Amino acid sequence: xxxxxxxxxxxxxxxxxxxxxxxWKLEDFPDKVIGYLGDHMKxxxxxxLHGISSSLNLxxxxxPRFDKWKSEYxxxxxxxxxxYVMLSGLFNEFENGxxxxxxxxxxxxxxxDIFVFENVSLLGYVMPHHQETMGFEELKASVECLARxxxxxxxxxxxxxxQLGRPYRIWEHYSDYLQEPNSRPTWRNTGxxxxxxxxxxxxxxxSEPNFNRYVESVIPKLFQNAMDLMKxxxxxxxxxxxxxxWTNNIFLKKENNSSYHALIIDFxxxxxxxxxxxLSSLIYFNTSRSDRDKWTEEVIEIYYESLSEELQANxxxxxxxxxKTTISEAYKKSIVFGxxxxxxxxxxxxxxxxxxxxxxxxxxxxxxxxxxxxxxxFIDIAKEDDKYQRRITELxxxxxxxxxxxxxxx
Numbered sequence: 001x002x003x004x005x006x007x008x009x010x011x012x013x014x015x016x017x018x019x020x021x022x023x024w025k026l027e028d029f030p031d032k033v034i035g036y037l038g039d040h041m042k043x044x045x046x047x048x049l050h051g052i053s054s055s056l057n058l059x060x061x062x063x064p065r066f067d068k069w070k071s072e073y074x075x076x077x078x079x080x081x082x083x084y085v086m087l088s089g090l091f092n093e094f095e096n097g098x099x100x101x102x103x104x105x106x107x108x109x110x111x112x113d114i115f116v117f118e119n120v121s122l123l124g125y126v127m128p129h130h131q132e133t134m135g136f137e138e139l140k141a142s143v144e145c146l147a148r149x150x151x152x153x154x155x156x157x158x159x160x161x162x163q164l165g166r167p168y169r170i171w172e173h174y175s176d177y178l179q180e181p182n183s184r185p186t187w188r189n190t191g192x193x194x195x196x197x198x199x200x201x202x203x204x205x206x207s208e209p210n211f212n213r214y215v216e217s218v219i220p221k222l223f224q225n226a227m228d229l230m231k232x233x234x235x236x237x238x239x240x241x242x243x244x245x246w247t248n249n250i251f252l253k254k255e256n257n258s259s260y261h262a263l264i265i266d267f268x269x270x271x272x273x274x275x276x277x278x279l280s281s282l283i284y285f286n287t288s289r290s291d292r293d294k295w296t297e298e299v300i301e302i303y304y305e306s307l308s309e310e311l312q313a314n315x316x317x318x319x320x321x322x323x324k325t326t327i328s329e330a331y332k333k334s335i336v337f338g339x340x341x342x343x344x345x346x347x348x349x350x351x352x353x354x355x356x357x358x359x360x361x362x363x364x365x366x367x368x369x370x371x372x373x374x375x376x377x378f379i380d381i382a383k384e385d386d387k388y389q390r391r392i393t394e395l396x397x398x399x400x401x402x403x404x405x406x407x408x409x410x
Contacts (some may be wrong), residue, residue, distance in 0.1 A: 003062060004043075012109045012116055013047055016056055022046040026060065037079055037268055039064050043116060056110060059119045059270045067363045073370075077181045079268040080328025084112050085177045086267045090170065090240070094152035101310070103148040105251075120263060125251035130349050131387075134286040138294060141260035142250055142282060143299055146242070147306035149264055150275045153239035154321050155314045170240060171232055171272050178240065178272035180230045186371045191344030192223045195396055197375035199346070202382060205400050207284055218404045226340040229333075233274040236330045237321050243269045243341075245282040246349050277331040279303055285346060289394050300331055322403060339399055347378045349390050355381060 003026065004012075013021050024045040043058040063080055064070040070117060074080045088110050096102055109116035126133055134142070153170060160168040171178065199215050200206060204297040208214075227244055232238050242249070242264060304327055308318040322330075348356065350366070359369050359377060369377060382389035 008109060008111070009045060012043075012058070013034065013045060015108050016047075018047040018056070020048040020051050022048055022053060029139060036037055036076055037064075037070065037266075038062065039066075042119070052136075057119050057122055059105070059121075061115045061117070062096070063192045067361070067366065070366070073187075074268075078177070080272060081112065082177045083115070083266070083268045084110065085174070086240075087115060088157075090194055091229035091267075093156050095155070097148065101148060102260060102261075102263065103145050117265075120251050120253075123253065124388045125253040125263060127246040128250060128252060128286070129351070130247045133288045133291065133391075136291075137258070138252055138262075139258050139283075139286060139299065140302055141252060141262040142245070142286070143279070143303050144306040145250075145262035145264055146278055146282060147303050148310050149242070150239045151314075154237070155316065158314075158320075159318050164408075169238070171238070174272070178270060180227065180271065188223065188227075188344060189256045190369070190371060190374055191347075192220065192340075193373065194347065194375045194378050195219060195340075195343045197401070198361045198378055198382070198392065199396050199400065201379050201390070202389060203397055203400055204393070205397065205405060208405060214404050215400070219399065222336055222399070222403055223340050226337040229277060229337045230271050230273055232272050233330075235275045235333075236276070236326065238272050239275040240330065241271050241273055241275055241278040242267060243271050243277065244282065244345075245278060246345050248349075274330050274334060276334035278325070279331060280334040281341045282338075284338040284395070285340035285349070288391075289398055296331075300328060303327070318323070335402070339402070341397070343396055343399060346395055347374075347392050350388050351381050351385075353368055 004024075006021075008023050013019065024043065027042040027044060029040055029042065038061050041060045041062070043056075043060045044054040045058070047054055047056055063074060082330055087107055090105075091107075096104060096106070104119040105120045107115065107117055126136060157168055157170060196215050196219055199219075200212055203211070203215075205211060230243075236395055244266065245264070249264060249266045251265065253261045253263075255261055279300070283296060287295065301324075304318070304322070307322070310320065311318050348360070351359075357363065359374075360366050368374075378392070382392060
């Protein structure tokens with residue numbers, strides 16, 4: 001059975017400005033881990049216009065076809081349905097912009113189980129290398145894109161408030177889709193336990209008195225605090241946040257002036273909460289400790305200015321949403337989310353593509369590392385790969401320095 005009908009192909013072609021379909025096919029990407037929570041394919045359509053044939057090369061995302069665990073996981077947590085509702089509903093109210101103001105790829109077709117987008121790789125966009133951290137210009141572009149995305153929540157809410165003659169918040173209509181599911185915390189718990197086990201093996205503080213007892217006590221509390229932060233904030237103005245801004249969800253294009261432009265993809269895990277959760281996790285996913293120390297204040301400034309510009313273009317004064325002091329305070333409170341989220345994801349991101357395929361694309365192994373334990377796998381990779389060990393240990397030891405033995409922190 002074909003994933004798409006001929007009528008659906010015709011709709012896609014029409015949206016691209018063509019009418020005559022000659023043929024079409026789907027091709028798998030050679031990189032099996034290009035998308036973790038879903039299957040990704042190329043949709044290639046041969047078309048004809050005024051007697052001239054050409055090829056449309058598009059990007060298709062669908063529910064996992066061959067991994068029962070991932071398929072059931074997505075269904076149980078509603079992740080794929082969440083993205084469907086965002087793309088087919090709320091995001092239609094958000095302006096995507098053009099040129100430098102664009103923040104996500106153009107959507108060409110959507111069904112509950114299939115999304116078709118323009119293939120931005122043909123426009124020069126590439127994913128950052130998953131085993132490397134970002135340079136400053138790459139991070140800057142990603143932060144600017146993030147601010148453009150967040151601005152759309154405020155623009156929509158302010159316009160809706162004027163229409164209704166009262167304060168309006170997105171939570172009113174989309175709360176069912178913009179919160180963390182209560183069921184099945186297994187994946188996060190497995191990641192949290194791997195953090196504890198890894199630190200016992202590699203932390204430079206493991207010889208501290210009662211180290212094991214402290215990490216076993218403190219780290220679960222940190223992960224619970226991070227869970228609490230995923231709820232709508234009562235202190236700060238909330239926005240729709242992405243929550244999962246690691247390398248596979250960001251595309252970067254180098255411009256002629258050597259700067260970058262970024263796009264964000266995959267909105268399966270969106271929440272309605274403080275936007276600083278996105279900024280902190282973006283930073284912790286994609287930077288080294290030394291670069292975080294050097295860049296964070298400037299990055300917060302870049303975010304604030306980009307958010308202000310986007311709001312100003314829509315005649316909204318940012319001071320009605322945030323001021324610089326509030327943003328800095330909110331960022332500091334969000335660090336526990338950013339660093340714990342990175343602690344779960346980065347040990348997966350930083351391993352080789354071959355190792356990720358082995359562990360996470362084999363249905364038999366994926367159940368084990370997602371629901372039972374992945375501690376030994378991470379420890380074994382760190383013993384074999386010095387670069388991996390340095391990156392993961394640096395990240396996890398920052399948790400120790402900040403929260404377990406803060407006297408040792410910077």
